[in-house]
Amino acid sequence: METSNKPITILLLLLLSFFHLSKADVIFDPPDLLTINCGSSTNFSTPDGRNWIGDTNTKLLSVSRGSVLATALTQSTILGPYTSARLSFSNFTYSIFNLTAGPMFLRLFFFSTSYQNNFNRSKAVFSVKAGPYTLFQRFNVSLDADSVNDPARSNILFREYCINLHERQNLNITFIPSSTGSYAFINGIEIVSMPSYLYYTDPNVDIHGLPKLVGGGTYPIETILALETKYRLRLGDRNIPAAEDTGMLRTWDVHDEYISNPGVESLDIDNTTKLNFSMTPNYTAPDQVYRSLASMGHNESVNMGFNLTWQLPVDPGFTYVLRLHFCQLNPMVIGSGDQIFLIFIQDHLVEDMVDIFNWGDKQKGVPVVRDYVVIIRDNQKKANLSVKLHPHDKSMIKDAQLNAIELFKISDTTGNLAVPNPDPRIQATEISHENSSKKRRGTTKTLAAVVVAVSGVVLLSSIIAFFIIKLKKNVAYNNGSNKKDGTSRGGGSSSLPTDLCRHFTIAEIVEATNNFDEVFVVGVGGFGNVYKGYIGDSTPVAIKRLKPGSQQGLNEFMNEIEMLSQLRHLHLVSLIGYCYESNEMILVYDFMDRGTLRDHLYGTDNPPLSWKQRLQICIGAARGLHYLHTGTKQMIIHRDVKSTNILLDEKWVAKVSDFGLSRIGPTGSSMTHVSTQVKGSVGYLDPDYYKRQRLTEKSDVYSYGVVLLEVLCGRQPLLRMVERQQASLVDWAKHRYEKGFLGEIVDPALKDQIAPHCLRKFGEVALSCLHEDGTQRPSMNDVVGVLEFVMQLQLQDGANVNAVSESGEDYENSTTEDMFSSSHSSVNVSDYSNSSGLNTTSYASKESERLLEPVFSEIKDPKGR
Incomplete structure (x- = not known):
């Protein structure tokens, strides 16, 4: 009997040991830690380190009359306070007593679903106030939940705030339905004390310790302000859950979604050196935050040509405090000046000589933080806050690194943190x-x-x-x-x-x-x-x-x-x-979460797509068009291929859209085209089709070629306010390609990303699609094959991305063939088409041709459709 229990005992000891090791070395013990399971009398614990107390089981709070308890009609797949909720069609307030004075985290948990007693999901629209601060204003929970691109947390919403309580002050949290017929609800509330000056500024600190205001000056974070956590990102390969924080139950997410540079990987480094928290308190972040980092790699010539960049979507019209975490553990750094870099925030230079080794009092393994305050003007619907690191030219190691990012929104002068939401839906x-x-x-x-x-x-x-x-x-x-x-x-x-x-x-x-x-x-x-x-x-x-x-x-x-x-x-x-x-x-x-391809190429605040992303999108769109041309019972000609008709889902998968102008192609073996009135969009229209009014699938190929140039050059097909030679993207690209200088017109955002042979082959296939004679253009199957080949070239040669040199010349000692003469077949795309694995057979049908006369896109309309 004892023998049979021994493995179990050992297993339990190992599990306890593992749990202990996963914690930070030093734990902050918060004076107040109250985690409330709203709308329930049930107490339970979750693996993230939280002990949930039913809100009817504690004398530490009271709830105003009028609210009810209800059970969720659907089950959440995530453990937490998501089985029940407290709801009301009128105002209700939680009053939390006997809290220790000082700053604390206020966390709100919502499960967006319908609840018993006729609480329909779509009617949950309300405001939330905590003391003098407005956290939500006409908050439409279902809309917000549906905008989250995280299937693992479907319909789960979490908000974290920092507020300061005075001595003997109760915390009142009020939920206010926005209109007749709407209701307010809450699933979970958490109150956790934090150290006095974890995020708020110590009034005794000298001016050099104050947060820097981007653009000049300083900006102390005073306790009269409330903060909303927008991002807490560690630059490692996994999230750090609340149970592994330094005692305050913070979650540290991975940064992958926000870094703009392709191929930059997070590294775990030096798990043996004991960290020295002499420059910042040991509760600032878990040890593991400082043992992982993102850097630029070892290619110094490449590193000097780009920035290590993060783009963080934010709400305009607010001020933000940005905290950057650093710790020098690089074994190659042994002294001052070995690694120096610059920091840009919103393209403002805020640090011109970052030497983490020096910041750590000339020691390694010393965590340090720097705080910056950024004002995001209210002049646009969307905004990104950018953080860019660039190696210093005097640095021995041409590299930059960062360990973690935290970003908080600061309440305005009225105590508001809310972004205006739409009015509640009406029946x-x-x-x-x-x-x-x-x-x-x-x-x-x-x-x-x-x-x-x-x-x-x-x-x-x-x-x-x-x-x-x-x-x-x-x-x-x-x-x-x-x-x-x-x-x-x-x-x-x-x-x-x-x-x-x-x-x-x-x-x-x-x-x-x-x-x-x-x-x-x-x-x-x-x-x-x-x-x-x-x-x-x-x-x-x-x-x-x-x-x-x-x-x-x-x-x-x-x-x-x-x-x-x-x-x-x-x-x-x-x-x-x-x-x-x-x-x-x-x-x-x-619904396509990422919008149109054009939304990510020019005239946008969205972060620029990497070259690899652009290639993947091009390949996907080409496959969609190839399917239309050969994969259906009758050939379908799209007739309006353009960057606004290529949509992107949440995983950046390209999808061809808008088939209002589409036509069934030639249906008989003796037919080569369809005679039809010219329709399409200016800038993308096949000149052969326009001149002869003969529509073939090669008209789609031409339009797609224009899209390829848009992707490469990051500009629209036609520009009026430029030199005449550059007004047409197609003409300009042909001219520069013939001269051997296609690299001159590559999107600056792609600088140093495109491998040389990749650029050359991409230019060839794009311009072969734009042949004046439609019969000389490749099929979409051939285009798919070449683009897949281009991707292989990029992956193989990606380490030597010197395609776009200072002179703009694409490659040395090359001869440029006349790809646009009627006697030349542009590019031998068939050499690479087999890699697509797609059937190029066109199918005919004996059924009557279904031709529908479109009436909305005229060629004379400069807006196309």
Whole structure:
């Protein structure tokens, strides 16, 4: 019996030992640590080191009357206070007593789901105040939860604040529903004391110890201010959970999502040297924070050509305190001057001689921190706070390093930390004639009401009658003559394809978009607005609403439904359904979190894409187009390929979108093209198609070639305010390529990222797509193959990224062939096409050609679609 228990005893001892070793060496013992399981009488513990107390089980707090306890209708996959909640359709307050005076963490935990007793998820819209500070204002929990790109924490929201309490002061946390019909709720509250001057400034410190204000001066963090934690990032390969913090239950996340440099890896370094906390208290961060770092690597010539960069999305209109953590453990550093670098914050030079060894009193293994205050002006909807490190030219080691980043938002002069949120959603039944009158006055925040019933029936009947007549008239075939684009619906049925995708009612669309609130607009085009909406309790979708009088019309609406409802491919955007009701034509798609490709190339505050990311996106889009051309029963020609019609999901997977102008390609073996009215977008239009009005899949190839140049050069296809020679991106790229200086026009953000052979081959395939003669262009299958080959070149030669030299010359002693003459075949792409593994066969069909005449994108419209 004793023998059988021995392995278990040993295992328990090992587990206890491991748990002990995972903790920081020195633990801060907070005077107050209260973790509350709201809406419950249950106490429990979680692996992150928290002991949850049911809010009905403690005398340390009271809750004002009017709130109720309810159980979540769905189960969270994360252990925590997510089984129950305290909720109310009116104000309620937690009063927490007997807290020790001084600064403390206030943490709020939310599980965005529906709860018993008719607490629907979408109606949780409320404000939160803690003492004199406003933490949330009209906070729409479901919208915020759906915007989080972390499947591991689905519908879980966590907020952390730093506030200061005076002697004998209770902490009152008040939850305030934003309007009639909305409710407030909370799942968990945590109060943890912190050291007096962990984040707040010690009033006794001299001026050299004050946080530096970026742009000049100093900015003490006084205890009258409240702080909101925005980021706590360690530069290692795993999160540090709350149980492994220095006693304050902080979580340290990894930085991967925010670093802009491709290929930079985090390193664990020197787990043996005992850290010397002589310059900063030992509770500042766990030991492991200082034993991992991000650096630039050992290629000194490359390092001098770029910055080690982090981009942190922030709310504009606030001031932030940024804390950077350093610890010198590099075995190559043995003295002063061995490693020196510069720090830029928001492109302001804040440190010109960072020598971590010297900062640590000329010792290694000494953690140090530096605080900086940054003002983000309120002149844009989105903003990034940038941190850049660059090696000093006098440094022996041309490298820079950082161990951790913390960023806090500072409350404004009114005590506010909240970002304004949209008004709570209203029910579809609230649509009224008042809404219609508001729309006539020009408001964009309400959908026009359903008018008098008889008028609505007449209007809808008219539309359906027009639709039926139009479709019957449009049944046609194309034999190369000058007939207009026609419509064949396989038997002439005029019904919408409810069997192919979901039909949404206008009430569902109104509820999903908060009555077409402009706050939810994520894109605008010739067709109208695109909204981010929510179907059911949580599913985010993109909702494209055809505006009255737009260039688009019923045929393109039908075309998009018919095309996309039958297409399923990783690199094509998925159509979920449509709404055709109350004089509305609306399409519903999967929501693409990253927006359009153009959003990440130019005219944006988004961090620039790395070259590897751009190649992966190009390959994905090419595969989507290849599938359209050869992978379906009938060839489909997209006819509007451009960077705004390539969307990116949360994992940066490219998806071709917007099929309103798409056409079925030639259907007979004797047919080489489709004769059709020219449609498309200026700057991307195939000149061969424009001149001869003969559409082939090679027209998509041309447009895609323009996209490749956009990706490489980071500029739009046409510019008016430049020299005439540079106005057209295509002409300018051809000119520079012929001269052997394509590198001159590469996006500056890609400096020193592109391998030499990779740049040359990418330029070849891009310009071969732009051949004046469509027959000389490669197929999309060939393009996929070459781009995959380009990626291989980049991965193989990535260590020698000297492609874009100071002179702009791409490669030495090279001869540039005339890729644009009618006798030259541009580039022998077939040599590399086999690597794609895709079938290049084009399929024909005996079915009638389904040609739908699009009516919204005219070539004369400079905005395209």
